[in-house]
Amino acid sequence: MTAEALRAGFLSWLGQERHAAANTTEAYGHALAGFLGFLTDHLGEPPDLPALAGLAAADVRAWLARQAKDGLSATSRAQHLSAVRTFFRYLNRRHGVDVTAIRLVATARVRPALPRALSVDQAIDVTAHISDIADDPALQARDTAFFSLLYGSGLRIAEALALDVRDAAALRRDLTLTVTGKGGKTRMVPVLPPVRDAIEAWLTVHPRPLPDSPLFLGARGKRLDPAVAQKVLRTYRRLAGLPEHATPHALRHSFATHLLANGSDLRAIQDLLGHASLSTTQRYTAVDDAGLLAVWRKTHPAAG
Template structure:
């Protein structure tokens, strides 16, 4: 049996026996067809089942390399390899065709997407003007304090919303804030005077200033839900034409990226963000490199 006939039989099995959706069957058929097309060119003739069983690790790596040369990313190649592995598992069960090299082939690792930071102007606009989303003075003060803190100190949204009134850094007090991050790991972060002033302004509207009360409250007097904060920023970015990646977490990315651009060292940024590993913080080096390359491309006479 030739490989194409086996592919058609596999797709029929996938559709009728496994009851896969038409879109899934189409995707598997396309991915496996591309693999078999490459092997036909690579081997000089359409492979039969014996040829598929005899494919070497070099033959398989050549296919992945060819896909990379066509501009397919690691995530796409990993998905294609998964489809091919499913095809070979079916071949082993239904036709006795075994090829251990397919299972042993290393899966391309998808790269983590680069953090998307806002520009300094955009981040400042969020921190300073987010209150314009609401007509309520108390909510305006609360949102300004919250988003100023996210950008000014690089907090995760969950970390900021977990704060209590007793944690609030105020003007004239210690400019440091104790934060409990992931894994209950504690870190100390500095708080800018503008942020402390914004928090003080919000506390003047706060209905319950007992030390154990949540610092940021929702409409019902309970701890503010992160979904509410996300919706507020979503509305603000639509009103002000900010990009879709303008989210609460993007302010944390912006905090780190802007510090790096201003000359801060990675180790200090790691401590401020509460990253357990420096490799996590090093992602911001890539972000800054991308920004510099974009400036170069736009401004260099030969860009």
Template sequence: MDGATALLAWLEILARERRASPNTIEAYRSDLSLFLGFLTRHLGEEPDLDAIAALRPADLRGFLADRAREGDSNATRARRLAAIRGFLRHLARRHQGSTAAIAGMRGPRAKAPVPRALSPDAAKDVATGIGAVHDPDRAMHPAMQAARDVALFTLLYGCGLRISEALSLDIRDAPLPGQDAALRIRGKGGKERVVPVLPAVRQAIAAWLPHHPSPAPDQPLFVGARGARLDPAVAQRNLRNWRRLAGLPEHATPHALRHSFATHLLGGGADLRAIQELLGHASLSTTQRYTKVDAAALLETWRNAHPRAD
């Protein structure tokens, strides 16, 4: 059996037995076709299963170097290596192949993207203006949707929550005026943190609760048109509609409000470790990405203001 035939068989297994998505199948097909093409040039003939089993780490490094010369980013090459790793493990299980070529192989480290925050005015605009958008295809009264969305996005920006964290809250968790100005959040890995709640957040949530269809303590704080816990995709769609209406940048997403929360705190002089605690980051290095955002903002200010910046 040659490599191309083995690849088709593996892709069929991924689709039929593992129910991989069409996008995943296509990505693996593309990555491994490039790899088999490289091996054909590298070995001087189309590789069969014996030739693939005899590969060494140097052969894989040669492929990654070839892709780097073609302009692949670290993230793309890491993804291609992951596809190769899965394919070789499949051949080892089904055809007594070898995984020696991938033993100890580490993929290129993808450069962590710099978080893309909104300006303070744009973030406030999202939190307060999104109530102007109503989806007529949804069976929810416009005033109800407006109060819910303003409360949700004010909470995201005011407390720096992940969308999943905000939507996991129940009514009993709702921070209201006159109550303790803190919110207990269970984040990734079940790690708990306490986040201060601004008066504007408490007021927005208080304005939403009279519209809630079933305000029992154990009910979801944010609900959809049918009364179930709000789907993140609905919140993302509503923000997408608003940013287009308001002329906001394409990176104005629910998660960008979390980035904005951290960036604006840092710009206001907040301590990095305090921001780490507020965001629930396990590692300070994750939070340190925001120093790059702040530095980028300072550089942009300098370029716009300094008479010799040109």
């Protein structure tokens, strides 16, 4: 079998049998395409199943070295290597091919970057004044509702954009939203009264408030594109003098950081954010510690 046929079979297995999210399948497919393309140049011809079985650890390391030379970050290289490991496990189970080389290649330890949150005043400033960017009252209402939801409930941008009108309509009887996160997992998130009011204000001017319509629409009447939402905040942060890390995702970081600073339980924050592992949520404790240290350095008489 050709490597491309094996790749297609793997991606089909990943989506249909492992029920991987579409974004995960796409990312794995991209990583494998790069790996197999490298092997075609490295080996002088497109690899088949026997060629993959005969790979040496040096071949895999040469691929990682090429990625590093091309400027791919350590985090991305680790993610690509993880995709290739999963592919080789699939080959072992489905085709009886044990590629021992992959087990001889260590994954570089990547220190995750600390989440960069906004201050409370900066986050509130975004939700209160983001509407200044648009001239159209409907777009003003949309932007206020969207960014208020990101900060008020800690949603990922994709989670907020995936909501439909019927989801928001439930707020009239409940105080929560059902959100679909990574891996297709759903969770309940509370929605604060000011956020509910902002969403209600947007629904009153929503161009197509049918139950199955996207909650947040773009100018052309389709589901709001993430790039457009990011551009709105990028424009506002420049006008308002906010830091460069003032992005939609920074509002999610701010949600978690501000809850922790005010005494919220780490497990509760994990549930609210939809993190599969508590270790992911624990990064925010380092952010809080760093903030305390910065205050100490700035205010203690002997700090220098």
